[in-house]
Each structure stands twice: as structure tokens, then as C-alpha cells.
Amino acid sequence: MSSLPQPHHNLDNAKSPNSTAQGSRLLPATLSDLGCKRGGLMEVPGKLKLPVTGESQKLTKLLLNVNIQRSFGPLQVVMSPENTVKELIKVAIETYMKEKRRPLLAETDFRCFELHYSQFSLESLKPEEKLMNLGSRNFFLCPKPKTAKNAECYDEANAPFLLTKFMDILL
Secondary structure, eight states: OOHHHHHHHHOOOOOOOOBBBBHHHHHHHSSSHHHHHHTTTTOOOOOOOOTTTSOOOOOOOEEEEEEHHHHHHOOOOOOEEEEEEEEHHHHHHHHHHHTOOSOOOOOGGGGGGGEEESSSSOOOOOTTOBBSSSOEEEEEEEEEESSTTTTTHHHHHHHHHHHHHHHHHHH
């Protein structure tokens, strides 16, 4: 119900620094006039230098969203754009375990996972690729398919169960 600020009228006879002889107060014509005067509402320190428009600015950090297969909600990771896909996978797995998210992962070795643009993408991203070259900030992390090539990931994960199977044979 309030409208734009109107010039204030000085009802008492006390003089303020911004009042005129008629008793009305002068307000700046625009908001940008506030910062133009020394001691205005916005005072910029002398040491602070604003970037020149011709200079290119370099990204220092990226906020990445990584959805892990069967997990609820994305995992948010802040990384340098110079990092690789392999490093993103490693940090995402470590963060997932540190936050004790559910469901628990059967394997925590980052070499047993691959990163995709989405869960519908069949092609995984190359582990050596830089994050700045990917063109996306949202990814999907899933276990590598079980093949002879990466069988060591799954053999290591199932090693404790082999002993229990052997014990069942002995009984």
C-alpha cells in the first residue's frame, strides 16, 4: 500500500544538512546518484578495482550435480574446471560415502564407475577429459557394466563372500 518515496517535508524548524531554506529535503534524482557522492550509501574502497570489460574472466570453481544410480537426489560437488572426469568420479564417491547416503554402494573403488551426461546416455565420458570441456554441469554416475575387462572391480567386491561359500561346502 506504500507508494514510491516522496520528498520529505521538515515539519520542525531544525536544519538538516540536506534541507533547503523552504524546509523540504532534497533527495537524489536517481539511485545511481547515491553512490556518486562521497559518503553516499555505496562507497567503493579505493583499492577495489573492477574488471575492465575487455578482459576475459577465468572460472575458478564449478558447482556440479552428480546423480548416483539408485540414490535419492543429486550430490553437489565444487571443483576446479581444470580437474578431470576421473577426479570428479573419485570425489563424488568419497562424498557419497562420507555423507553416509543410502543405498550403500557395493563397490567404493572409483575405477569401477563411469560418468554419463544422463541416465539415458549410453556413452560414458572419457576419464581424461577436463570438466571445462564437457559443456554440462549435471551428470549421472553408475557402475561399469560387468565385463571381462573390468572384472577385477567385481571380484574384489565379492571376495569376502567367496569365503562364506567355501565354508558352506565344507559343512
